[in-house]
Amino acid sequence: MSSILRGLKELKNYPSAMVGLAIIAFLVVLSIYTVITIPYSEAVKLWRGADQIWIENPRFARPVFFDWFTPKKLARTIIVDSRNNPNAKIVNQYGEDVEIIITLEFDFLYDEFPTEITLFMNKKIPGSDMYATFYWETPDGRRINLRRGSIKTRDSYEISQDTALRRRLGGKDAHVGLFSAGDNKKPLKGKYRFVIEAVSFDPEDDLDVRLIVYGTIHGIAGTDHLRRDLKIALFWGAPIALIFGLLAAVGTTALTMLIAAIGVWYRGVVDGLIQRITEVRMILPTLVILIMVGMFYSRSIWVILGTVVVLGVFGSGIKVYRAMFLQVREMPYIEAAQAYGARGGRIVFKYMLPRIIPMLIPAFVTEVPAFVFLEATLAFLGISDPVVPTWGKILYDAQSKGALYMGHYYWVVIPSVLLIITGLGFSMLGFALDRIFNPRLRRM
Amino acid sequence: MEEMGMTLASNLKRILKYFLVRIIIMAITLLIGVYVVILVANMGGAVDEIRKSEIREAVGRRLLGDENYRIMSSEERQKYAKMLEEIEFKRFGLDQPFLIRSFLYLKQALTLDLGNAERLTSDTGSRKVKLIILERLVPTLVLMMTSFLILFFSALTFALFLSRRYGSFFDKMIIALAPLSAAPAWFYGIFLILIFAAILKILPFGGMVRVPPPDNAFEYFLSLLRHLVLPVFSVLLSSIFISTYNWRTYFLIYSNEDYVEMAKAKGLSSAMIERRYILRPTMPAIVTSFALSLITQWMGSITLETVFNWPGLGRRIYEAISNFDSPVIVGANVIYAYLLATTVLVLDVIYAILDPRVRVEATGGVEQ
Numbered sequence: 001m002s003s004i005l006r007g008l009k010e011l012k013n014y015p016s017a018m019v020g021l022a023i024i025a026f027l028v029v030l031s032i033y034t035v036i037t038i039p040y041s042e043a044v045k046l047w048r049g050a051d052q053i054w055i056e057n058p059r060f061a062r063p064v065f066f067d068w069f070t071p072k073k074l075a076r077t078i079i080v081d082s083r084n085n086p087n088a089k090i091v092n093q094y095g096e097d098v099e100i101i102i103t104l105e106f107d108f109l110y111d112e113f114p115t116e117i118t119l120f121m122n123k124k125i126p127g128s129d130m131y132a133t134f135y136w137e138t139p140d141g142r143r144i145n146l147r148r149g150s151i152k153t154r155d156s157y158e159i160s161q162d163t164a165l166r167r168r169l170g171g172k173d174a175h176v177g178l179f180s181a182g183d184n185k186k187p188l189k190g191k192y193r194f195v196i197e198a199v200s201f202d203p204e205d206d207l208d209v210r211l212i213v214y215g216t217i218h219g220i221a222g223t224d225h226l227r228r229d230l231k232i233a234l235f236w237g238a239p240i241a242l243i244f245g246l247l248a249a250v251g252t253t254a255l256t257m258l259i260a261a262i263g264v265w266y267r268g269v270v271d272g273l274i275q276r277i278t279e280v281r282m283i284l285p286t287l288v289i290l291i292m293v294g295m296f297y298s299r300s301i302w303v304i305l306g307t308v309v310v311l312g313v314f315g316s317g318i319k320v321y322r323a324m325f326l327q328v329r330e331m332p333y334i335e336a337a338q339a340y341g342a343r344g345g346r347i348v349f350k351y352m353l354p355r356i357i358p359m360l361i362p363a364f365v366t367e368v369p370a371f372v373f374l375e376a377t378l379a380f381l382g383i384s385d386p387v388v389p390t391w392g393k394i395l396y397d398a399q400s401k402g403a404l405y406m407g408h409y410y411w412v413v414i415p416s417v418l419l420i421i422t423g424l425g426f427s428m429l430g431f432a433l434d435r436i437f438n439p440r441l442r443r444m
Numbered sequence: 445m446e447e448m449g450m451t452l453a454s455n456l457k458r459i460l461k462y463f464l465v466r467i468i469i470m471a472i473t474l475l476i477g478v479y480v481v482i483l484v485a486n487m488g489g490a491v492d493e494i495r496k497s498e499i500r501e502a503v504g505r506r507l508l509g510d511e512n513y514r515i516m517s518s519e520e521r522q523k524y525a526k527m528l529e530e531i532e533f534k535r536f537g538l539d540q541p542f543l544i545r546s547f548l549y550l551k552q553a554l555t556l557d558l559g560n561a562e563r564l565t566s567d568t569g570s571r572k573v574k575l576i577i578l579e580r581l582v583p584t585l586v587l588m589m590t591s592f593l594i595l596f597f598s599a600l601t602f603a604l605f606l607s608r609r610y611g612s613f614f615d616k617m618i619i620a621l622a623p624l625s626a627a628p629a630w631f632y633g634i635f636l637i638l639i640f641a642a643i644l645k646i647l648p649f650g651g652m653v654r655v656p657p658p659d660n661a662f663e664y665f666l667s668l669l670r671h672l673v674l675p676v677f678s679v680l681l682s683s684i685f686i687s688t689y690n691w692r693t694y695f696l697i698y699s700n701e702d703y704v705e706m707a708k709a710k711g712l713s714s715a716m717i718e719r720r721y722i723l724r725p726t727m728p729a730i731v732t733s734f735a736l737s738l739i740t741q742w743m744g745s746i747t748l749e750t751v752f753n754w755p756g757l758g759r760r761i762y763e764a765i766s767n768f769d770s771p772v773i774v775g776a777n778v779i780y781a782y783l784l785a786t787t788v789l790v791l792d793v794i795y796a797i798l799d800p801r802v803r804v805e806a807t808g809g810v811e812q
Binding site: 016020276279280281282283284285287288289291292293295296297369370373376377380381395399404405407409412413416419420423424426427428430431 | 469472473474476477478480481484485487490619620622623624625626627628630631634635637638641642643649740746747750751761762765766768773776777780781784785
């Protein structure tokens with residue numbers, strides 16, 4: 001045990017190991033922060049995005065920090081709600097009829113056009129007849145008639161999807177046409193007004209509306225095609241990657257070592273059986289088997305993890321450990337242990353395994369990135385736990401929606417950078433440990 | 445003379461016996477491995493239930509358009525439908541239990557009688573599994589062989605170069621860069637596409653040739669080369685640092701041997717020392733690891749081909765799995781298993797004959 005501690009102390013002579021340790025520490029802190037601030041059940045619910053939780057987010061929005069690196073002011077999402085501005089609404093009673101005029105005002109001061117405009121409406125009395133006219137007023141005093149029509153109890157008006165309006169705006173999308181003056185390529189800055197003049201034939205009726213002008217940047221991580229905040233998957237990706245990578249690496253290395261030791265000690269049939277299983281396993285292509293398990297049986301992250309460990313245990317590593325244990329078995333101290341009457345189990349656990357543990361540490365650390373990337377690879381192919389948000393899953397979504405082709409680079413780059421940082425952290429530490437604990441390499 | 449002939453003959457006999465044992469063990473391994481694949485690919489028989497319910501549905505649909513069926517009583521209808529289903533089950537061999545059929549599949553798979561696919565068809569419209577797999581083998585081989593040959597020779601050259609300059613700047617650089625190999629090729633592929641296709645727009649996003657493909661053979665070749673650049677480069681990025689690092693260490697160990705010192709003392713040129721005294725003893729191990737990784741990578745190309753939309757075998761296997769097409773999955777795996785087993789065996793034979801240090805035991809393995 002003391003040799004291990006001495007080896008670990010030596011780590012500080014390796015700058016790469018210190019960088020690796022710093023990265024791992026950062027990931028651990030990030031994971032703990034994530035698990036505390038966004039509880040798992042919350043993350044799952046948010047990532048599923050039921051009940052239109054994300055309706056106020058723009059689609060394909062870049063992270064907010066993009067704004068810091070450009071002289072332009074990038075468009076943020078503007079939400080104007082009539083419930084928050086009591087002065088916005090005027091109600092006039094005309095006998096049995098009621099007229100409701102809502103004026104929503106907002107300042108638009110950005111250097112680029114928004115991506116979408118949508119109006120959400122809530123009417124008080126279900127089943128009543130309500131008709132409304134929608135107007136748009138620009139800072140330079142123009143008044144554009146948008147549409148006229150009836151309003152249902154819970155209604156929305158996707159202004160950007162209004163094809164009649166698009167024709168009237170000269171073929172421009174509403175979120176461009178309504179914000180531009182003439183053929184100008186830049187949006188017109190200033191105070192905009194959105195006016196609804198509604199008439200209902202029920203005197204008790206009331207109307208509340210919420211106008212959302214979707215921007216191009218959102219949050220610290222941006223959003224995806226379903227308006228979901230990528231922050232959730234980026235943050236939750238860290239604990240998942242760490243847990244998967246560490247458990248798979250620990251499980252594989254520890255079990256491989258144990259099985260190799262048992263085979264070497266008991267020889268004969270046991271050893272032969274272990275070797276034959278390994279040979280059969282080598283003929284099976286790992287990734288293909290994993291994809292089949294994911295597609296046919298279960299996509300639960302635990303089932304995948306279990307399969308990864310089982311396939312990993314009987315891999316090429318078992319031959320390496322076997323060769324090491326064959327040398328250990330012939331050592332005099334094992335003979336001494338036998339002489340005082342130690343039995344198989346005791347010799348394997350108390351005498352053979354501890355001997356190899358220093359070799360195990362670097363092997364285990366270097367294996368972690370391989371498993372982190374294996375999980376990402378599977379997720380990238382669409383084989384991942386349906387409820388757990390991970391980095392690989394973001395990449396899968398991005399790839400299947402052609403993110404690179406459409407220019408949504410942030411969508412691909414941020415999860416990839418997190419993945420490679422994780423991989424590098426463990427791998428740098430592992431390489432340094434390898435040089436410390438493998439005396440043959442130290443001479444080099 | 446006579447004595448030498450005797451030892452030669454006994455040696456030959458021993459080698460032959462050793463290989464017979466090896467071949468038998470390999471055959472049994474292959475048998476079990478392929479059987480496991482068959483079990484997994486058929487979900488232990490559950491795929492059969494899917495097929496059966498599909499047949500029932502098809503029979504039901506067919507009966508709806510049947511004039512006679514309409515005038516039958518409900519009892520007759522059931523009997524008639526059942527009869528038709530039974531005929532269909534028999535036609536696909538589904539009337540026998542899965543256990544028996546699994547051994548039939550095993551026999552067919554091992555004799556490379558790969559049969560017909562369930563759902564997939566080849567690009568020419570055939571249902572033959574052999575065609576479905578073979579037509580995709582060439583693109584995969586083009587991609588894999590190109591990247592691996594470049595990887596092999598460049599890593600070997602760099603490693604030799606670095607082993608001569610131990611501790612130099614480049615040597616330290618390779619040690620620092622080695623951890624980059626933690627990421628797989630497809631991962632670098634994404635970055636390369638981002639830089640060279642999306643931002644710089646100088647190379648294609650993916651695919652194997654331009655659409656529509658050029659008629660002229662020369663232009664076809666140029667287009668293929670253009671499409672090869674990014675995937676090959678991503679394989680290189682993900683493997684070259686670690687391969688160089690490993691082989692450099694390996695060469696360093698071997699260049700500390702006494703006979704190398706001896707050669708140096710004799711005043712041989714460093715090129716000759718490298719060729720005769722360092723490369724020669726290390727080559728077998730390097731070639732083995734290279735040949736094995738070539739074959740295993742061949743199956744691992746699924747993701748790389750997905751990223752680059754490369755029409756290779758990896759994509760096809762993925763399609764087969766997502767379509768529950770067991771015959772294609774089994775077919776691809778059988779070919780893979782045969783390739784792997786044959787390579788291992790051939791390498792074994794070559795070393796046992798060529799390398800005088802390999803000790804041949806009739807029952808054990810080759811020990812170096």
